[in-house]
Amino acid sequence: MRLIRYRLLSTVFLLLCSLAYVASSNAMAKSVTLVVHPADEDNGDTRFNDVKEILRMALEKTVSEFGQFTMRPSTQHTNGLRYLNNLANGGDLNVVWSSTTIEKERNYLPIRIPLRKGILGYRIVLIRKEMQASLNNVKTLEDLKKFTVGQGVGWDDSKLYSTNGIEVVEAKYSSLFRMLSYHRFDLFPRGIGEIFTEFEKNHATNPDLAIEEKLLIYYPWPYYFFVSKNDPQLQKRIETGLRKMIKDGSFDAIFWKYNGKAIESVNFKKRRLIQIQNHLLPKETPLQDESLWFKPKMN
Incomplete structure (x- = not known):
């Protein structure tokens, strides 16, 4: 009887050890x-x-x-x-x-x-310096359609601009600055959190580039x-x-x-806002939750 009890206790002990090992292994894995x-x-x-x-x-x-x-x-x-x-x-x-x-x-x-x-939805345009005069008169989406824009390969913005009637030229991101300088397209819209750093980085090798002074393009772009x-x-x-x-x-x-x-x-108060519709935006986008979005003061 004592031997049976010993074997039973040993079996229970080994079983508990096995379960503990499995639980420990799972915990470590997770x-x-x-x-x-x-x-x-x-x-x-x-x-x-x-x-x-x-x-x-x-x-x-x-x-x-x-x-x-x-x-x-x-x-x-x-x-x-x-x-x-x-x-x-x-x-x-x-x-x-x-x-x-x-x-x-x-x-x-x-x-x-x-x-x-949502700051990426506010776009300032990188241009060649000589283009500023012609852009001073741009006030509407129809005016904007007279110009071509550059976009990176695979960027969803390309579909957005095309859907809104704006011609798009696509290329590798790092090539777009040189292509703009070489007149391959007219405008390179960049997020307001991107354009100043990118301009500083690329201006030395493309000295004819400039940050456009009057426009602010907006489309909801989470x-x-x-x-x-x-x-x-x-x-x-x-x-x-x-x-x-x-x-x-x-x-x-x-x-x-x-x-x-x-x-x-950016100097928002001195810029003209042109809004573009985003047909790609899902209906589940939490646009009504103001805590999630940046909203500039335009006036």
């Missing part, structure tokens, strides 16, 4: 989330430093609920269209950032918090994180982190850190 984001398209490309900082902080703020994480760039340096394909086809990426469209929200899981508070439809847990984690950041003010702190100087430089 404790570290690997987050792979797009690599920079070109070396020295700083366009997405703010987005990467937001992503890292959102992950940091959710460690207690979701466990530790490792965050690194993809091994592929490519453009927006291809890294979306990478996400869809099971490549090494599991989170991307992109402007939203009806099609994207059908194919991926969006996190509907605009990463730059920029989101997207994850695979097979990864709702990562979607939940990132959204939870972003909501925490909005609540504690750290989201706005990053926004103003990267965009404050540019916003001061």
Whole structure:
């Protein structure tokens, strides 16, 4: 009887140890989330430093609920269209950032918090210096249709401009500044958080370029994180982190850190606003939540 009891206790002990090992192994497996984001398209490309900082902080703020994480760039340096394909086809990426469209929200899981508070929808135009005089008379969308615009390969803006009757020339992002200088197109619309840094970076090699002085183009253009439809847990984690950041003010702190100087430089009150309709915008876009959006004072 004592032997039987001993064997029974030993069996129960081994079973409990096995269960503990399995539970520990599962906990360890879930404790570290690997987050792979797009690599920079070109070396020295700083366009997405703010987005990467937001992503890292959102992950940091959710460690207690979701466990530790490792965050690194993809091994592929490519453009927006291809890294979306990478996400869809099971490549090494599991989170991307992109402007939203009806099609994207059908194919991926969006996190509907605009990463730059919608600031990308406010566009100032990079031009050749001699064009300023002809642009002084542009007041409407019809006036704007007389000019061609340059856009990066795979940018959704290309569809938006084309839908609104504006001719588009597409090329690799880093080539667009030189192409504008060589008269390949007329206007290069850039977000107000982008244009001043890009002008400083490219002016020395393209000295005839200038920042247009009178116009401000606007279309609602939220920029989101997207994850695979097979990864709702990562979607939940990132959204939870972003909501925490909005609540504690750290989201706005990053926004103003990267965009404050540019916003001061725009001089909104001296610009004419031309609004363009965004036919690509999903109906689920949270346009009514004013806490998510930047709105300039035009008057």
